[in-house]
Amino acid sequence: MRLAITHVTGYEYEGEVVASYNLARLTPRSVGGQLVLDHRIVVDPGVATFPSIDYWGTVVHAFDVHVPHRRLEVTGRSDVVTADAVGPPADAPGFDVLERDDVVDQFAELLAPSSMTAADEVVAALAGELRAGQSPVETVERVIEWVRDHVGYERGVTSVATPATGVLAARRGVCQDFAHLTVALLRAARVPARYVSGYLYPLTDGEVGVSLDGESHAWVDAWAGGWWSVDPTSGETAGDRHVRVAHGRDYQDVAPLAGIYHGAPSKSLMVHVDLTRLT
């Protein structure tokens, strides 16, 4: 599927901001079957952006604003051919392989809890239960199933800073929370896992040329002999409706817009994503 994506994000301030420094992660890359035909990023007030690739392989645009402004808006426009869904690896290995020293060492930072995916005793016990007697692939399936059965999709209950343990306690949340809890459970079950951010085209049979309101989306990569992208919000393998932008240990490694500023306090954060099917 070829998609045109417009992602607008930024801040409104209560008064004038005189300086700000920002990092934007809004740029899909051509990886794993995904093909990026065009991408540009525009900042208002107009400034130059400095692109680089971060530790996780994500494109980061850095920019700083030194003119007084009351509003900062960053727009990323992408033209992407999405990748088809790839299921779990054929002849996926068992936990004997996943728990081998070299494998554990290679994925050390994706097995260790991060600040938003720290496991408490409840998470650990649940992970142990879900994994008992299962292969790694089955464990992934059971974790996703459990999360979907027990956590309700609801906005406004959690915030951008809610960790996995908070999601488990609240039993409600949005895609970010589903992904964090899934990642935390998988890691506690000794399956290497990472948090993925990007976009989801909302319809399975959307009309070509019609733009749809969307939002940024989050899902999960699990490693079971090879990477397998699964979307705990929908319960499906991530496929041609998913556009991958970044992955990392948790949301903090992939935040679409982060930065610091000096001046009046911020009033609101705006996010608007618009997706148009091109083919």
Place this chain on the structure above:
Amino acid sequence: MLSRIAESLYWIGRYVERAEDTARILDVHFHLLVEDRGAEAAESYRTLLRAMGLPSAVDAMDGQAVAALLTHNDTFSGSIATSLTSAWDNARGAREVISSELWECLNVTHRSLGSWDRYGAAPHEFLRWVKERAAMAAGLVDTTMSRDEGWRFLVLGRSVERADMTVRLLSARYGERWGAAGWRVLLRCCSAHEAFLRRHHGMVQPSLALEFLLTDSTFPRSVLFALREAETCVVALSAAAGPDRGGDAGRVLGRAAAELSYASIAEIDRELGDRLAELEAACNAAHEAVTRRFFRASVPIEWSA
């Protein structure tokens, strides 16, 4: 030169000069009144404190209390101890720009302040020490530092403070009618007594004394001299940025100096109150213009995420 460092140097110049001036003025007053215990004592202290920017708070103060306030009070920003500590504090942050000799001088001065806690009934020893230390600092500024930006900021601070102090001394006395004795005190406060006597061969006439303190072009503590020195510094400091002769700061200082130098003493005397108020305003305006031009934007910034 870094704006922050330039600002520190400017303030070192001001604070050292302020400590020295305060010491001299206090020394003169204190000993004058010990000598001549007239009924004017209270009034005399009031005048002194007015010059220091403390108009009314002091009705019930005797000489010792005033001396204590002006020497060691560390909550009063005009006290000698506060000035010397502030000079040291600024020097600490500018240590790699000032000469080691100057740093050591300010450091030793600051460190020794504590040992003067009890000077007993005779502050003279302490005041003399302050004057000596300040003279030493001034001498080291002139003998150990290149005539570069750093030196100019130090001299600029010193000159602005000096002009300001002399004007304020005169203002504090304005409105009183005093005779030769009063003028003698004032001349002494500015270290100008002997220079004045040599110039005018012994006769202390009020208009001559006023002229000397305001417009003498050779005596370094006259207001005109100090203003011209400050103007020279500002013009030189601005030279690298463009031929604007110091911008606002240069304009304010140059105009004040020109008005002083082209006015007759009779004119000045006639409108003395207004003239002194204008000069005081000019010193403040010069300070603000210097700050705007050279020191802007070097405050720590608090960032929000």
Place this chain on the structure above:
Amino acid sequence: MGDLLDRYDLAGAFDEMFAAAGEPRTPYLGLVAHLETLSRSDLDDRCAMRDRAFRDQGITFALGGEEERPFPLDLVPRILAARDWTTIEAGVRQRVLALERFLADVYGERAILHDRVIPHRMVVTSAHFHREAAGIVPAGGVRVHVAGVDLVRDRDGRFRVLEDNLRCPSGVSYVVENRRAMTRVFPEMFQSHHVRPVADYPMRLLAALRATAPPAAGNNPTVVVLTPGVYNSAYFEHSFLARQMGVELVEGRDLVCRDQVVFMRTTNGEQRVDVVYRRIDDEFLDPVHFRPDSMVGCPGLLNAARAGNVTVANMVGNGVADDKAIYSYVPDMIEYYLGERPILDNVQTYLLEDPDVLAHALARLDQLVWKPVDGSGGYGIVIGPRARDHELDALRTRVLADPRGWIAQEPIALSTAPTYIDGSLAPRHLDLRPFAVHDGESVWVAPGGLTRVALPEGSLIVNSSQGGGSKDTWVIADPLAPASVAPSELPAPAPEAIDCTPLERGRQDPGPLVAPLDQQQQQQQQ
């Protein structure tokens, strides 16, 4: 006269001065002879002279809110024989080169991890592994511009590495100031010894900083020293280095980054900065990437470095290489990157992630030295044999909770040297921190380094933050080696850089080590 050494008891460790009671080691013969001519009151006079000089110059430090006191320099120097120094110099150089390669590797290709010489998890779980620095190629090719390698001497007199300091190693100003003070307080001691000078450290550092400036800076790059401010405990050193190098000492608020270029705010507007020798910890350096509440840093600095527009010295992220668990792999790095055998050995160290090792180490809880892996300044160290029971219990709990956060080491009986304490000379334990400067071409090790002394009797903690003192450290020039030649790239020294004593004329007694003319001239520069 001269009974200062009469009651000197060897403390059971390797003593720097005496091979056995009353038997001075060769390098110390002259010094012992001189000490024997001195009385207690002579030494007290010199101590007073030293304190006055330090106080007047403001060379002081404050311990936990106490009043500033003069830096505690012991007047008995520590002497390193030319042969020992040759080993140290080569060993430190080798280590710094290996660590430099390691840092370039872990923030780049990660070959040493893929080749399984060092486990991935050791690196990715290090508190000072900063992913923010991944992929940055430093403009000048150097990450470790300055290294301080802490050495101790074991019972057999062999030097061993205790830890590496690759972030903001401090103390070099004391090396230079100690020497300056000693030449003033004890000029006669230098007559009879050919001590290698240390005063050119700042010029060497400046040369290295300039050599590693971004190529676009041309041949006159602007270098600054970045300090957190006057309230930092090492401010004296920051100011010292800026002054001796003749560069601006800036605070974060003096800098501004625009479009990945760093400027400083001057009285004539903004001026471009090419090299930032920063003495601010990574976590506070750039609020865009690290702590956003830092008010001492400079936002945008890291991206400016990434863009190749500024050299940050030392580079962000170096802490991963001086993590005390990574330390135990340095010998492997030396073999992996340089194909050499380590010249200086480590201290026997146990990594506690392996449950078997952890169990063995905990069984010897009271025999080992325990250190937090990311600590510095001696904080958090527990010396098993000296710890009380409740301290050991608390330690056990903390180690069990975070085995990756701790290492255990076999205790080393640090060597001792006579130190002037309360009117007599008594043995005190000491270490040595040589300073190395890397300019991208070669590593220069300043002759000597900072000798730190644990002043309380029997104490092994030498850090000045923990009440340690220091000694002037003399490297005796090898009489056969040619006099050191100034590096050709050195800029003209600032007037203060070299402390020239006037040429002595008609000196009567040149002392026992009569040296050829060129070496005498060098000596006169001390």
